[in-house]
Amino acid sequence: MEVVFGIIALSFFSCAQHAKDAQVTIPTIHEGRGLNNIVVGRVNRDSLKYIFSIPYDSVVYGRYSIAIHYPQLGAYFYYLRDDVSKEIFSMSFDTNFTGLTSKGFDIHKMTAADMIKIYGKPRWQMLESAKMLFAHYDSLGIYFAVTPNNIPEPDFYANVTEDDPVGDSLAQQKEQEYYSRIYAPSGIVEIIIGVPGTNF
Numbered sequence: 001m002e003v004v005f006g007i008i009a010l011s012f013f014s015c016a017q018h019a020k021d022a023q024v025t026i027p028t029i030h031e032g033r034g035l036n037n038i039v040v041g042r043v044n045r046d047s048l049k050y051i052f053s054i055p056y057d058s059v060v061y062g063r064y065s066i067a068i069h070y071p072q073l074g075a076y077f078y079y080l081r082d083d084v085s086k087e088i089f090s091m092s093f094d095t096n097f098t099g100l101t102s103k104g105f106d107i108h109k110m111t112a113a114d115m116i117k118i119y120g121k122p123r124w125q126m127l128e129s130a131k132m133l134f135a136h137y138d139s140l141g142i143y144f145a146v147t148p149n150n151i152p153e154p155d156f157y158a159n160v161t162e163d164d165p166v167g168d169s170l171a172q173q174k175e176q177e178y179y180s181r182i183y184a185p186s187g188i189v190e191i192i193i194g195v196p197g198t199n200f
Contacts, residue, residue: 027073027099032141032196035075035091035099040195045079045086065089071096078200090194097191101142107191113184115144124179132190133183141196146186154178 059067067076074096122135160167194200
């Protein structure tokens with residue numbers, strides 16, 4: 001009887017440990033910090049080779065930065081071209097990413113509406129050069145990218161005169177509310193993180 005109990009107990013603890021290990025290994029994006037134990041500002045291009053023993057691509061972004069891209073992980077790690085240390089200053093994750101943010105956002109199952117419920121109202125910015133709409137949470141160090149639709153936007157600033165701070169502020173508010181409403185059902189195509197309060 002003691003032997004049977006011992007086997008059951010051993011099986012239980014083995015399963016519990018396996019479940020605990022599985023929880024630890026779930027890829028988790030920590031807003032403004034990094035991915036699991038890979039921290040922005042504490043790793044560089046060369047150290048990534050020791051962390052991930054899988055194929056990667058290098059993506060050049062003009063004269064500004066280069067990304068180490070791991071397609072299997074859906075992860076990009078950015079360093080500045082002119083930085084001799086090749087220190088990682090930002091990370092991004094596309095729809096191949098299989099983890100969550102530390103606040104529970106899932107890029108596969110959730111929409112911009114879920115993002116707003118979890119993180120609050122963002123600061124929206126349309127970046128025409130990238131053909132992408134970004135929801136900024138600057139104080140947290142995280143952005144969410146949405147593919148713009150082809151619907152022409154209203155001209156929020158049509159009736160705003162040059163020196164009209166009140167009108168400008170109201171137009172900005174309408175623009176932000178418009179993006180939150182129109183893009184609420186949209187899926188997120190990329191999550192970007194960096195040090196809070198920096199222009200990453």
